Amino acid sequence: MSPTEVSPERELLRSAGLRATDQxxxxxxxxxxxxxxxxxxxxxxxxxxxxxxxxxxIYGVLGALTDAGxxxxxxxxxxxxxxxxxxxDNHHHIVCSKCGAIGDVxxxxxxxxxxxxxxxxxxxLTTAEVTYWGLCxxxxxxxxx
Amino acid sequence: MSPTEVSPERELLRSAGLRATDQxxxxxxxxxxxxxxxxxxxxxxxxxxxxxxxxxxIYGVLGALTDAGxxxxxxxxxxxxxxxxxxxDNHHHIVCSKCGAIGDVxxxxxxxxxxxxxxxxxxxLTTAEVTYWGLCxxxxxxxxx
DNA sequence: TATCTATTTTGATTCATTCAAAACTACAGT
DNA sequence: ACTGTAGTTTTGAATGAATCAAAATAGATA
Numbered sequence: 001m002s003p004t005e006v007s008p009e010r011e012l013l014r015s016a017g018l019r020a021t022d023q024x025x026x027x028x029x030x031x032x033x034x035x036x037x038x039x040x041x042x043x044x045x046x047x048x049x050x051x052x053x054x055x056x057x058i059y060g061v062l063g064a065l066t067d068a069g070x071x072x073x074x075x076x077x078x079x080x081x082x083x084x085x086x087x088x089d090n091h092h093h094i095v096c097s098k099c100g101a102i103g104d105v106x107x108x109x110x111x112x113x114x115x116x117x118x119x120x121x122x123x124x125l126t127t128a129e130v131t132y133w134g135l136c137x138x139x140x141x142x143x144x145x
Numbered sequence: 146m147s148p149t150e151v152s153p154e155r156e157l158l159r160s161a162g163l164r165a166t167d168q169x170x171x172x173x174x175x176x177x178x179x180x181x182x183x184x185x186x187x188x189x190x191x192x193x194x195x196x197x198x199x200x201x202x203i204y205g206v207l208g209a210l211t212d213a214g215x216x217x218x219x220x221x222x223x224x225x226x227x228x229x230x231x232x233x234d235n236h237h238h239i240v241c242s243k244c245g246a247i248g249d250v251x252x253x254x255x256x257x258x259x260x261x262x263x264x265x266x267x268x269x270l271t272t273a274e275v276t277y278w279g280l281c282x283x284x285x286x287x288x289x290x
Numbered sequence: 291t292a293t294c295t296a297t298t299t300t301g302a303t304t305c306a307t308t309c310a311a312a313a314c315t316a317c318a319g320t
Numbered sequence: 321a322c323t324g325t326a327g328t329t330t331t332g333a334a335t336g337a338a339t340c341a342a343a344a345t346a347g348a349t350a
Contacts, residue, residue, distance in 0.1 A: 019296065019347050039337080057298050059338065064297090077220035080337055094268045103266025117277060121248025123239045125279040134270040164316055166328065184306080202329050204307065209328090225306055291350100298345070304338085313330070320323080 016068045022050055027061045031071065031085045036093075036102040038080040076102065076131060092129070096136035105132055161213045167195055172206045176216065176230045181238075181247040183225045221247065221276060237274070241281035250277055 009028040010020040018024065023046060030045040031037060037045070043058040062083055065071035072087045076095045082102060092105045117125070154173040155165040163169065168191060175190040176182060182190070188203040207228055210216035217232045221240045227247060237250045 021297065021347070023298075052299080054299055056300085056339085060297070073222075075220075075222035077218075077226075081222075094265060094270065096268065097271070103268055104264075105266065106264055117237070117239070117250040117275075119249075119251055120239055120277070120279070121250065122282040123241065123248055123277070123279045124285045125239065125277055126242070127278045129276045129278065131274045131276070132265070132268070132270055133272045133274065134265070134268045137267040140269045164327065166316070168329075197330080199330055201308085201331085205328070294347100294349085296345100296347075298343105300343080301341090303340070306335105306337090308335070309333080311331090311333105313328100315328075316326095318323105318325095320321100 012070065016070055018064060018068055018070075021061075023053055023057050024061050024065065026050055026053075027058065027065065028070075028085065031083055035084045035086065035104075036074070036082045038082050040080070042083065074102075076100075092132065094132035094134055096139050097133050098135055098139040098142075101136040101138070103136070105130075157215065161215055163209060163213055163215075166206075168198055168202050169206050169210065171195055171198075172203065172210065173215075173230065176228055180229045180231065180249075181219070181227045183227050185225070187228065219247075221245075237277065239277035239279055241284055242278050243280055243284040243287075246281040246283070248281070250275075 007025065009025040012028065013020040013024055026046040026049045027042055029049075030042045034041060034045065039055070039058050039062055042062065043053065043055050046053050046058060062071060062073070066073050066083070069087060071083050071085060073081050073083055074093060075081045076093065079095070079100050086104065094103045094105050095101070117128075152170065154170040157173065158165040158169055171191040171194045172187055174194075175187045179186060179190065184200070184203050184207055187207065188198065188200050191198050191203060207216060207218070211218050211228070214232060216228050216230060218226050218228055219238060220226045221238065224240070224245050231249065239248045239250050240246070
């Protein structure tokens with residue numbers, strides 16, 4: 001993958017005003033294949049394509065992509081930060097309380113009820129984030145634990 | 146505070162089947178005065194009353210209280226774990242995206258809509274957790290930043 | 291193709307939290 | 321009240337996630 005070669009990932013980066021580096025392209029590809037991956041998982045994947053990549057670079061890439069709005073960072077309790085390419089829509093997540101697997105969940109009822117608490121303790125409200133907890137199909141099927 | 150002396154905190158601990166140690170009593174008192182405190186903040190407060198307390202002890206106490214259901218642990222993105230005594234009700238939290246302050250929010254509309262996502266990606270759903278993000282009164286009032 | 295600046299590498303550090311062994315203490319039972 | 325023992329805390333060290341900083345490198349513009 002030479003720098004001049006075109007690809008959807010490169011164009012996405014350029015259109016966001018970011019430099020299209022190899023690490024960024026491969027990070028996006030990793031997230032395409034593995035939504036909700038954490039930094040370490042992204043690093044492991046990118047390392048296959050770019051053997052000299054460092055973890056710090058991945059943190060830098062994920063931070064830049066997040067700042068640019070190309071990637072969304074989620075931080076479920078008890079898990080390192082996860083990243084996904086699905087941005088701009090108001091979707092939520094369901095986390096397996098046993099293995100940490102994450103699934104996407106569309107907003108429950110439009111978004112009005114979820115976004116409108118009764119009391120706000122004087123806070124100015126900007127967004128509402130819903131995390132569902134449960135068991136993924138695998139863990140639900142597992143015998144006893 | 147001798148071990149035989151009675152106090153609401155001691156009785157709460159005993160009724161939960163836990164030993165009423167000084168560190169546990171003082172941790173509960175710290176959380177009564179400072180809801181949503183993190184482990185470090187609890188440690189700082191307990192240290193005033195029990196000068197030989199260690200941070201590890203506070204982590205142990207908070208873990209034991211959480212396991213016993215006396216304390217609830219919340220982990221907002223970008224913040225260390227916070228602890229509160231208000232348990233058993235289905236309330237949510239609003240976090241100041243600027244300073245990290247936390248307020249309580251009663252569940253939006255009963256809990257039916259919040260708890261019923263449209264799709265669950267095959268997961269078995271057990272609970273729904275809502276985190277509101279916004280600005281606390283102080284930060285909203287602050288000039289520019 | 292040269293240049294400039296953003297990005298990555300390299301190496302170290304912070305913070306929150308957990309682990310483990312030894313010392314201690316609450317409390318059930320005598 | 322005293323004692324034994326299991327549960328806690330202390331002491332000391334280690335882990336994992338993430339960030340910082342300086343030097344080396346590589347995009348993209350002209």
